[in-house]
Amino acid sequence: MxxxxxxxxxxxxxxxxxxxxxxxxxxxxxxxxxxxxxxEIPEFHPLKELSVCCDAFPIGFFFQCPQCRKELRVHKKYLGKRVSCNFCQAPFSLKVDASQSSSQGFYTACPHCRKELRIAHKYLGMTACCKFCQGHIQLLEKPADPVDS
Missing domain, CATH: 2.20.28 (Rubrerythrin, domain 2)
Known part of the structure; x- marks a missing residue:
């Protein structure tokens, strides 16, 4: 043939x-x-595009120095530790409490475009859109515990 x-x-x-x-x-x-x-070859029907929702976790937090009231950007590895202000060198202990005014929010990287986002505590647990790429993000406080199988 x-x-x-x-x-x-x-x-x-x-x-x-x-x-x-x-x-x-x-x-x-x-x-x-x-x-x-x-x-027979079936007729083509395009599927509705599904939006992907990725999890995002805090990388660090924004705090106000209790002494000089300047804003500090602190990585989460320093939570619960005694640190000093970059501006006035006043020592203080880092604790995150959404009701407390010392922690103003957190920062994370968008899982879609990798740009840094600044987010208020009230949005934890919610789904939001990245202001840069409009990618859907689930803002979580910490990663879920692994499930034993």
Whole structure:
């Protein structure tokens, strides 16, 4: 059985490359030595695009120095530890409490575009959109515990 040599389709006259079985436009069988498919090709229906929602966790927090009231950006690894202010060197202990005014919010990286986002505590546990890429993000306080299987 010879392969399709290429050229115009006998049904729609579209130019088709060599070695095809069916016309790419009208699906006409190009090689007469072959039989028509017994399975019909279903009609194409595009699927509605699904939005992806990724989890985002705090990388660090924004605090107000209790002494000089300047804003400090502190990584989460320093929570619960005694630190000093970068501006006035006043020592204080870092504790995150959403009701407390010392912690003003947190920062995280968008899992879609990797840009840094500054987020208020009231949005923890909610789904939001990145202001840069509009990617959907689930803002979580800490990663879920692994499930034993």
């Amino acid at each position: 010879p392969a399709w040599p290429g050229g115009p389709c006998p049904n729609c006259s579209e130019d088709m490359p060599a070695n095809l079985v069916h016309c790419q436009t009208c699906r006409e069988l190009l090689n007469e030595d072959l039989e028509h498919d017994t399975v």
